[in-house]
Amino acid sequence: MRNTLLPKSVTSDLKLQAEDNGKATLIVIWTLLVISGIFLGLRIYAKLWRGRHLWYDDHVLIMSWALMLSNVCVVTKMVTIGFGKHQVFVDHTAIPDMILLGQVSLTLTVTALSWSKTSFAITLLRVTQLWTKKVVWFIIISMNLLFFWTALVHWVRCLPVAATWNPFLSGKCWNYAVVVNFDILSNAYSSAMDFALSLLAWYTVKDLVMKRREKVAVIVSMSLGIL
Template sequence: MASITQRASAVETHGPKVNIVIWLLMALSAVFLGLRVFCKLATHRRLWWDDHILIVGWTLQLAAVSLITVNITLGFGRHVIDIDPANISQIALISNVVTTLSMLAAVLTKTSFGLTLLRISDGYMKLFIWVAICIMNIAMGLGALFQWVQCTPARKVWDFSVPGTCWDQNAMTAYAIFAAAISGAMDATLSLLPWKII
């Protein structure tokens, strides 16, 4: 009995820890984004497409982090047996929204960096960057879409009590790994391109 109580109390600490970490990271990213915007405006330069897209991506991530905090208040971070059963489907729904927002935020911030690189590149390099931007957006966009269309009826995605059918979870996992690999490869590629340009 004591071990069960210890496990439950240990699990309950995950939510607050997650909250602290995600908000610290959001604050850090806000500092960098704020400095970028400040430097541009302070030097009387206008914000360009890459800046606006980066701001939209950051805003989507802010929404995702806010929803994670809402989920934590509902019991997210605890073992499933410690969560109020009435909150399970709501946590699942919010988690899907968070996943979608996070994927869109990630691809928009990468797209923003790609657009920045477009301004200082030419020829085949510019074409390569456009291809990379398109591949990233298609892969991540499909991943975000699949979150919502994988079950019939759609409500079954977040409400497991609803009768219906869903796609093979192995296929969904495989696509998620594929999209993450594409995203990581594009991260590495786009981060190395400035060396080539310089």
């Protein structure tokens, strides 16, 4: 009987070629974008339907969602040039473009994340008093500054700047561990601020004149950022 089995090297290459996570990535990010857009749309509709005007927190949240839409479009473009495939099967001439788009995606993501948290903090400013209002302002300012620098370090870590996204261009760059550690710090601070904002929401809502059931509903909804 003739052996129809392929050599191990060929089988391995076929497996690597089949490792294309691009489509799965697109399905996930577009699905999440649509779901978040539906919730944002319902929020806006509910306010306008009740005759209320959109406030600063609504506008900041809308801008945050617009940035996420832009980010999804950028990632979609990345997939068309090979993002999600094994690096062996990616056209090496497309690598600089892919890295550049990746940095644009990172900047959009970090900014959108910062603005979405800022929107929630602005909402708290309407109900907080005295020292709690000062804490909220500190969170808004410190968080936006940190996220700004987080995005910036990915663009300025090399001289010339083009060397940050073009691995074929010689340049002098920081140790990448510095960038990674800065990202870790930013993520840790972001998580800490989620907890801080949720605790401030609990502290503020508990003193409002509301039915207990309504208080619980508000506290739970305002604490979803922890997730």
